[in-house]
Amino acid sequence: DTEVTQTPKHLVMGMTNKKSLKCEQHMGHRAMYWYKQKAKKPPELMFVYSYEKLSINESVPSRFSPECPNSSLLNLHLHALQPEDSALYLCASSQPSGSDHEQFFGPGTRLTVL
Amino acid sequence: AQSVTQLGSHVSVSEGALVLLRCNYSSSVPPYLFWYVQYPNQGLQLLLKYTSAATLVKGINGFEAEFKKSETSFHLTKPSAHMSDAAEYFCAVRPNFNKFYFGSGTKLNVKP
Numbered sequence: 001d002t003e004v005t006q007t008p009k010h011l012v013m014g015m016t017n018k019k020s021l022k023c024e025q026h027m028g029h030r031a032m033y034w035y036k037q038k039a040k041k042p043p044e045l046m047f048v049y050s051y052e053k054l055s056i057n058e059s060v061p062s063r064f065s066p067e068c069p070n071s072s073l074l075n076l077h078l079h080a081l082q083p084e085d086s087a088l089y090l091c092a093s094s095q096p097s098g099s100d101h102e103q104f105f106g107p108g109t110r111l112t113v114l
Numbered sequence: 115a116q117s118v119t120q121l122g123s124h125v126s127v128s129e130g131a132l133v134l135l136r137c138n139y140s141s142s143v144p145p146y147l148f149w150y151v152q153y154p155n156q157g158l159q160l161l162l163k164y165t166s167a168a169t170l171v172k173g174i175n176g177f178e179a180e181f182k183k184s185e186t187s188f189h190l191t192k193p194s195a196h197m198s199d200a201a202e203y204f205c206a207v208r209p210n211f212n213k214f215y216f217g218s219g220t221k222l223n224v225k226p
């Protein structure tokens with residue numbers, strides 16, 4: 001199984017809502033990533049978990065809160081978002097060691113903040 | 115610091131023509147390099163990767179890339195474009211265990 005799944009596929013939320021994005025992989029990868037991608041731009045790294053511990057936070061606003069409950073799951077909790085946070089949110093996973101290992105990406109969650 | 119630069123944000127070719135997408139890297143040591151493709155509203159899919167085993171790397175869908183250290187390049191090619199190749203292509207480098215850097219992307223348009 002070389003698949004990364006993400007739910008939901010689409011999400012519309014108001015600025016006062018609380019929602020969560022979910023990501024799952026069963027490839028035994030011990031590094032998992034959240035990216036934000038705006039239209040016509042490359043993916044922008046937000047967070048990296050390595051062995052279920054947060055290893056990189058790219059100065060992301062606190063209204064985004066990541067969580068890695070176990071080695072297969074990654075969540076992104078959203079609260080009090082702004083319209084400019086509307087984007088495609090991508091989850092990825094990889095082996096944490098060995099720079100030759102590629103990332104496997106999920107299909108993304110299209111988030112719209114009203 | 116390692117990074118990649120993609121020359122040409124848009125490339126347009128005719129169906130059946132050669133596809134050439136350019137990627138140059140900046141690195142003090144041989145990097146590990148990747149090409150990904152992204153179709154609209156989808157995630158990124160790996161086309162191929164360079165891991166120093168061979169300088170000419172063959173990937174999926176008929177794509178290949180050649181690592182040229184003297185030119186610090188890793189250009190992506192395909193001999194004959196197909197309509198289904200129209201997508202956004204990203205070159206990426208992985209300088210350390212947990213961080214990938216992506217180029218700005220090249221949108222490939224294939225004309226009938």
